[in-house]
Amino acid sequence: MKAALFYPSLAFCSALLLSACTSTSQNNTVPADLARLSDSALKSELAYDVVKSLTVEVGPRIAGSEGDKRAVAWAEEKFKALGFDKVYKEPVRVRNWSRGIADAKVIAPYQQKLFITALGGSVATPEGGLITQVVMFDSLASLKQADGAHVRDKIVFINQRMQRDRAGKGYGPVVIGRSQGAIEAAKLGAKAVLIRSVGTDNSRFAHTGVMQYSDDVEKIPAGALSNADADNLQAMLNAGKDVTLAVEMRAKEHGWQTSYNVIGEFTGSESPDEIVLIGAHLDSWDEGTGALDDGAGVGIVTGAATVIKNLMGQPKRTIRVVLYASEEFGLTGAQEYTRKHKAELGNIIVAAESDFGAGEIYQIDTLFAPDAVEQAKPLFAALENIGVKQGHNQAGGGPDVSMLPKYGVPVVSLLQDGTYYFDYHHTANDTLDKVDPKALAQNQAAYALLAYFMANSGVDTRPAPASH
Amino acid sequence: MKAALFYPSLAFCSALLLSACTSTSQNNTVPADLARLSDSALKSELAYDVVKSLTVEVGPRIAGSEGDKRAVAWAEEKFKALGFDKVYKEPVRVRNWSRGIADAKVIAPYQQKLFITALGGSVATPEGGLITQVVMFDSLASLKQADGAHVRDKIVFINQRMQRDRAGKGYGPVVIGRSQGAIEAAKLGAKAVLIRSVGTDNSRFAHTGVMQYSDDVEKIPAGALSNADADNLQAMLNAGKDVTLAVEMRAKEHGWQTSYNVIGEFTGSESPDEIVLIGAHLDSWDEGTGALDDGAGVGIVTGAATVIKNLMGQPKRTIRVVLYASEEFGLTGAQEYTRKHKAELGNIIVAAESDFGAGEIYQIDTLFAPDAVEQAKPLFAALENIGVKQGHNQAGGGPDVSMLPKYGVPVVSLLQDGTYYFDYHHTANDTLDKVDPKALAQNQAAYALLAYFMANSGVDTRPAPASH
Known part of the structure; x- marks a missing residue:
C-alpha cells in the first residue's frame, strides 16, 4: 500500500x-x-x-x-x-x-623479514611452518594459466597492485585474487599463497579480508604481504634468482x-x-x-x-x-x-x-x-x-x-x-x-x-x- | 697549505x-x-x-x-x-x-592492544611484564615538575606531538622526551616510561630511537606508542578514568x-x-x-x-x-x-x-x-x-x-x-x-x-x- x-x-x-x-x-x-x-x-x-x-x-x-x-x-x-x-x-x-601470528621471511638469497597477515578464514601452516621457493604471478588469471610443474610444492605470490580511485573501482579486479587465490594455487599443488595486499598504500601493514576455499580442493594457508614488502619481494624475484621463504601462520577456527x-x-x-x-x-x-x-x-x-x-x-x-x-x-x-x-x-x-x-x-x-x-x-x-x-x-x-x-x-x-x-x-x-x-x-x-x-x-x- | x-x-x-x-x-x-x-x-x-x-x-x-x-x-x-x-x-x-618483542595493552577500563616499540637501548620489563596504572604528561618539562606521589609505581606516558616542518624543526623540542624520559620518570619512582612516538604521521607504527640512562638512577623500560595508539590512550585518559596497562618488553644487550x-x-x-x-x-x-x-x-x-x-x-x-x-x-x-x-x-x-x-x-x-x-x-x-x-x-x-x-x-x-x-x-x-x-x-x-x-x-x- x-x-x-x-x-x-x-x-x-x-x-x-x-x-x-x-x-x-x-x-x-x-x-x-x-x-x-x-x-x-x-x-x-x-x-x-x-x-x-x-x-x-x-x-x-x-x-x-x-x-x-x-x-x-x-x-x-x-x-x-x-x-x-x-x-x-x-x-x-x-x-x-582468529588470526594468530603470521610471520614470513626471505631466507635465500638474502635474509629479510616480510610483513604479512593471514587472510580471513585461512588455515594455519603445518607445525613448524613452511620453507619453500616462491613463484610470482601478476594476477589470478595468470596463475590459472600456469603449468603445474612450475607451481607444485611452492608458495604462490600473486603480485597485482590495486589502483587508486574515488569510487574504489580498483578493488574488484584485484580482490578476486584474495578470495580465489588459495583455491587456484592449491589446484596446481602449491603449498601456500601470498597475495600483494589489496590496498592503495605503501605501508608495511598488510591488508586482511575474507578468502574462500572449495570443498574439493586442499585447503592451503593464505596470507597477504604489505605493499612495501611485496615491492621488496618483487625486486628480489625480478633480479632472477630463486627466492626461498619461511612462512608460519597460526590462524584458527573456533567454531x-x-x-x-x-x-x-x-x-x-x-x-x-x-x-x-x-x-x-x-x-x-x-x-x-x-x-x-x-x-x-x-x-x-x-x-x-x-x-x-x-x-x-x-x-x-x-x-x-x-x-x-x-x-x-x-x-x-x-x-x-x-x-x-x-x-x-x-x-x-x-x-x-x-x-x-x-x-x-x-x-x-x-x-x-x-x-x-x-x-x-x-x-x-x-x-x-x-x-x-x-x-x-x-x-x-x-x-x-x-x-x-x-x-x-x-x-x-x-x-x-x-x-x-x-x-x-x-x-x-x-x-x-x-x-x-x-x-x-x-x-x-x-x-x-x-x-x-x-x-x-x-x-x-x-x-x-x-x-x- | x-x-x-x-x-x-x-x-x-x-x-x-x-x-x-x-x-x-x-x-x-x-x-x-x-x-x-x-x-x-x-x-x-x-x-x-x-x-x-x-x-x-x-x-x-x-x-x-x-x-x-x-x-x-x-x-x-x-x-x-x-x-x-x-x-x-x-x-x-x-x-x-636487540629489540625483542614489545607488547602493550590496556586492561582497564577497556581492553585494547596498543602498538609500541622499545626505545633503542632500553632494558626489558621484569619477567612476566608490568601491570600498573598509567599517568599522562604533556611534555618532559611537565614530568619534571610532577609530584612523586602521583608517579610512583606507575607508567609515565609523555604525550607530546611532533610538529611537521620542512627543516625538521619539530624534532628537537620533542626528542628530549625520548632521550631523557626514562631518567626523569625513574627519579620519581615510575616503573616504565612510554612516549608518544617522535613522528609526524598517524600510523600505528611506533618510532624507535636511542634513549639514555643515568648511572645514578634506576634503569626502567622505555618504549614509544604509535601516534594512533597515543591518540587512543589519550582519549581514554581524558575521559577521566584510571587506565591500567600491561606492558612487556624483551629488549636485550649483547655486549x-x-x-x-x-x-x-x-x-x-x-x-x-x-x-x-x-x-x-x-x-x-x-x-x-x-x-x-x-x-x-x-x-x-x-x-x-x-x-x-x-x-x-x-x-x-x-x-x-x-x-x-x-x-x-x-x-x-x-x-x-x-x-x-x-x-x-x-x-x-x-x-x-x-x-x-x-x-x-x-x-x-x-x-x-x-x-x-x-x-x-x-x-x-x-x-x-x-x-x-x-x-x-x-x-x-x-x-x-x-x-x-x-x-x-x-x-x-x-x-x-x-x-x-x-x-x-x-x-x-x-x-x-x-x-x-x-x-x-x-x-x-x-x-x-x-x-x-x-x-x-x-x-x-x-x-x-x-x-x-
Whole structure:
C-alpha cells in the first residue's frame, strides 16, 4: 500500500508555501525543514562521538570474539543513551576465526623479514611452518594459466597492485585474487599463497579480508604481504634468482558462536509499521579499531537518526537503525536479518547502508519504482546543497542491504569519496585518527536527509524494479 | 697549505672563456663542467640503484647485528664494483642491542592492544611484564615538575606531538622526551616510561630511537606508542578514568661487537692527500629496511662520487666516501673515525654528510673560512640551477661530521626537504618505496657538484671558523 503524501509537493511548495522553502539548489527548491535538518546535522558531532566511543571503548571486534560481545553490549547501551525508543538484538550464528601470528621471511638469497597477515578464514601452516621457493604471478588469471610443474610444492605470490580511485573501482579486479587465490594455487599443488595486499598504500601493514576455499580442493594457508614488502619481494624475484621463504601462520577456527544484529528504532508516529532502514555493520577486523570499517558507518546512521529525533521530533514512519553482525565473514548478520524478517520486508520503504569509510558523499544512486524518482526531488535538492549529486536508479544499497531489492525493497546508495579508503581498509591502521570529523558530519547530514524525507514526506518508492 | 686555484675564476670565465660557461643562474655564471656534471647526475640512477641494492639485498642492519655484518661486506663489494680505486674498512667497537618483542595493552577500563616499540637501548620489563596504572604528561618539562606521589609505581606516558616542518624543526623540542624520559620518570619512582612516538604521521607504527640512562638512577623500560595508539590512550585518559596497562618488553644487550666504517676513495690525481669527505651512515634501525635512514644517504654520496669519476675522470683531490658505523647508537663510527684520523684532519678540505632522507635539497649552508665563501660562487651558481639556494656560513655538516669543525675542518650542510621524513623515520615503514628517485637524483647532483668543485677547483675553505 502506498501511503498518502505527507509532504507538500514541489509545485505546492514553490507556489503557495514559500515560507516553507528556504534555499534553492541548482534544480530545485529545498523545503525549509530539510534545510534546517541539514544545517543541524552538519554541525552535530554525534556521528563522531559515536565512532569515537566505539573505537576507544571497544576497539577491535571480529565476529564472535570477546570484542564483538562488548560491541553488542555497547550498541544496546548507546541506542538507549541516545533515546531510541525501541532497542533490541536478534541472534545471528557467526563463524569465529582468529588470526594468530603470521610471520614470513626471505631466507635465500638474502635474509629479510616480510610483513604479512593471514587472510580471513585461512588455515594455519603445518607445525613448524613452511620453507619453500616462491613463484610470482601478476594476477589470478595468470596463475590459472600456469603449468603445474612450475607451481607444485611452492608458495604462490600473486603480485597485482590495486589502483587508486574515488569510487574504489580498483578493488574488484584485484580482490578476486584474495578470495580465489588459495583455491587456484592449491589446484596446481602449491603449498601456500601470498597475495600483494589489496590496498592503495605503501605501508608495511598488510591488508586482511575474507578468502574462500572449495570443498574439493586442499585447503592451503593464505596470507597477504604489505605493499612495501611485496615491492621488496618483487625486486628480489625480478633480479632472477630463486627466492626461498619461511612462512608460519597460526590462524584458527573456533567454531560458530552467537552474535547479534543490534537494532534501535524511533517508532513512527503515524505509520509505525512502515520502516526506513539505515544500517552499518558492527563487526570489524581484528587488527585496527574498525574506525573506517565500519565504525564510521555506525556513527553516521546512529547520528543521523538521533539528529532527526532531536531536531524534528518523532518521525511519521519508523526509522530503524540496524547494526549488522559479521559483515566481514560473509554478511551472515544481513542474511539472518533477511530470513527472519522475510514476511515484513514489504514494509521497508527504503534501505541504505553506510560501509565505505568516512569520505564525503558525492552522489546518491537510487533503486526506486521508476515513477517515484520524481517525487524524491526535494530530497535530491537538499542533498545537492551539501555536495551530493543525483545519480542513476540502479543502486545496490551497500553490502548488508544488497539482498533486499530482490524482495522489492527500494535501496539507496550514498556514494562516498573512497580515494584514501583503501590505504587503511582491513589493516591495523584503521583507527579513529583516519576519520575526518567534517566529512563524517556531511555523511550524517546526507543520511539524516534521506531518512527524514523517506519517513516524513509520504513518498513511497516501492516496489524496487527488478535488479539490473 | 692552501692549494693553488685549479679552477678559472668567475671573472675569467665570464670575460674570456665563454665556451666554458654554459648557463647562468640568477646571480652567477655556471661553469660548463659543473653544468655538464649536474645534468648527468640528475639523469643518473646510480644513487637509486645503490639504495635499492642495500635495502633489497641487506635490509635492516642495526649496529653489531648479522645484518650490519652483511652491510659491511655489501659496502666493500659495492665500492669495488663501482670502480673506487681504494676500498677499505676501519674497525669500530659498537654496542649491540636487540629489540625483542614489545607488547602493550590496556586492561582497564577497556581492553585494547596498543602498538609500541622499545626505545633503542632500553632494558626489558621484569619477567612476566608490568601491570600498573598509567599517568599522562604533556611534555618532559611537565614530568619534571610532577609530584612523586602521583608517579610512583606507575607508567609515565609523555604525550607530546611532533610538529611537521620542512627543516625538521619539530624534532628537537620533542626528542628530549625520548632521550631523557626514562631518567626523569625513574627519579620519581615510575616503573616504565612510554612516549608518544617522535613522528609526524598517524600510523600505528611506533618510532624507535636511542634513549639514555643515568648511572645514578634506576634503569626502567622505555618504549614509544604509535601516534594512533597515543591518540587512543589519550582519549581514554581524558575521559577521566584510571587506565591500567600491561606492558612487556624483551629488549636485550649483547655486549660490544666489532663493526666497521667502510671507506671508498677516488684518489686525487694532483693532491691525493687533500680529502673531500662525503659520508652517510651504513647502520640502520632494525624494523624498516633503512631506506630513508640512511640508505638514501649511502646512495647519494656513493652515487655522487661515482658519477664524478665516470663523467669527469679522476678528481684532482681525493674524494673519500665514508659509510659510518653505528650512527644510531651514539655516533660511535664517527667518533672512532675522528680519533683514528686526528693527525690528518687538517687535510680534509671539506666534509658533508647526507642523513635526512631522500627529500630534495633546497639550501646549502657552509662553515668555511669567511673569506673563502666568495670563492665558492661557481658552486653556489650551479646549485642554484637545481633549486638549491645559498644559506648561511654556520653549518653543522650532519651528525657524523659534526665533531670535525672543532678541529678546523670546514663542513657543508645540504638541507633536504624533510616535510615527510618524520612520517617514516625509525619505523618499520622506512622502506624503499618512500624514496622518490627524482628527488634522490637531485641530491646526487648536489653532492656531485659539491664534491667535484671542492676536489677540482683548488678552492680551499680551511680552516673552519670557531663554531657558533
